[in-house]
């Protein structure tokens with residue numbers, strides 16, 4: 364098990380870095396108003412973080428036990444994925460009660476303790492809110508089923524008659540995001556085949572009808588429920604969803620709608636009415652901020668095609684932030700990274716919000732594996748190209764203006780577990796695509812903390828239950844215990860970068876200016892004198908500035924930036 368002590372580690376320089384310069388202004392406090400603008404938030408996938416009860420499933424008390432570890436890592440707060448009562452068809456994104464804790468994860472007392480402990484350590488605490496859909500076991504949905512057609516509760520969802528003979532065909536041609544049609548037909552209380560209901564994800568996740576005022580009112584109560592318990596904000600699931608075109612017309616290209624997460628059905632996503640909701644939610648958050656000066660954050664999962672589309676969600680009276688997934692989706696290529704960064708700087712920063720960078724989350728193949736594809740000129744001596752690139756990407760991300768989210772295990776350089784046996788897979792996408800897509804289990808395998816064998820300290824107790832997804836033997840190389848002991852580890856790179864970020868006034872918010880660089884290299888200067896350069900190529904390039912780097916993702920010989928490497932320098936005569 365990890366050490367639970369919180370220390371103030373002196374700056375360490377594992378990779379040939381020189382001592383941290385004295386900042387030329389006071390370090391930015393992880394304070395109250397505006398704290399989110401350049402915060403680094405750690406995404407806790409509760410189910411897989413740390414299991415305090417021995418049942419093989421992570422829980423809130425486990426998160427509490429891990430807080431000192433996160434404090435020591437140097438993040439500013441945590442985002443907890445859904446822990447609400449749920450049949451777990453989509454691991455909590457099918458909520459059966461928005462105001463409670465699923466017994467598998469603890470109870471409300473455990474939640475309150477966790478928030479208190481996080482705050483005591485100076486960590487913010489965000490919870491996930493799932494407003495696009497609920498669980499098919501949600502009491503109001505069950506009531507709608509028993510009411511039958513025309514019942515008032517049916518209006519809170521999207522029930523509609525089918526087409527064709529006897530209404531046997533779905534009301535329109537929309538596809539669900541997780542495969543298959545977006546409609547399921549119900550059996551009416553009298554036993555006859557009846558109406559259809561809309562679900563943009565699985566049939567166990569009926570979509571709410573946001574044109575119905577009660578739905579809106581209920582969610583406002585939910586916000587207040589968690590705000591009253593002390594949370595610092597919300598990560599909003601499917602924040603470009605909620606409203607559907609009022610006529611529910613056929614999609615002109617239903618196949619395209621399910622091709623990628625970002626090629627979204629324009630009739631089911633990104634409707635203009637959504638912005639009124641975000642204005643209302645922002646006003647509620649501001650009410651709480653007015654009470655104590657601490658901003659309550661709304662960060663949206665806004666999957667829309669372009670940065671300009673996303674910018675509309677983060678106008679000053681709407682969401683504070685929206686995850687900028689374009690960085691995560693960019694291939695390991697200098698031009699691709701530069702394009703997405705430029706788009707974000709142009710479109711999102713212009714709203715007054717800050718960009719919210721992400722390289723990993725619980726829905727995506729981990730960066731170490733994504734970047735591992737061999738390239739034609741790859742150095743045969745580079746043992747782990749994906750790891751080298753993921754380290755470089757981390758230094759790049761943490762040098763960009765704005766906020767960042769780190770997904771649990773990212774700081775350990777965990778690769779994706781790509782060979783989970785079919786029978787272990789639980790992601791509904793696997794089932795609903797006829798076992799075609801193995802997308803999301805491999806990044807959700809319970810974290811390794813210590814030791815040489817599963818459960819690697821993830822599960823407490825003398826006779827620990829098996830982790831809910833099997834951990835591979837090679838997790839032994841990635842335990843937090845081992846990472847902390849090895850000063851060359853991913854963990855130390857993140858730790859060092861986060862501590863520098865907190866202490867250097869050039870990092871976090873502020874200007875960025877690109878520097879001229881060879882085609883495979885991106886180099887930019889932040890504020891007065893922090894230069895970051897990344898070599899996306901496989902061949903070494905000259906370093907863009909002289910002097911010893913402050914921090915490097917891999918060892919750098921003097922004056923050289925090796926392939927697949929990033930570095931930060933202090934450069935006194937460089938200005939953004």
Ligand code: NOJ
Pocket residue numbers: 453456493564600601664725726
């Ligand atoms: C996005 C969440 O990140 C994902 O895990 C979930 O399955 C879908 N929204 C549906 O709630």
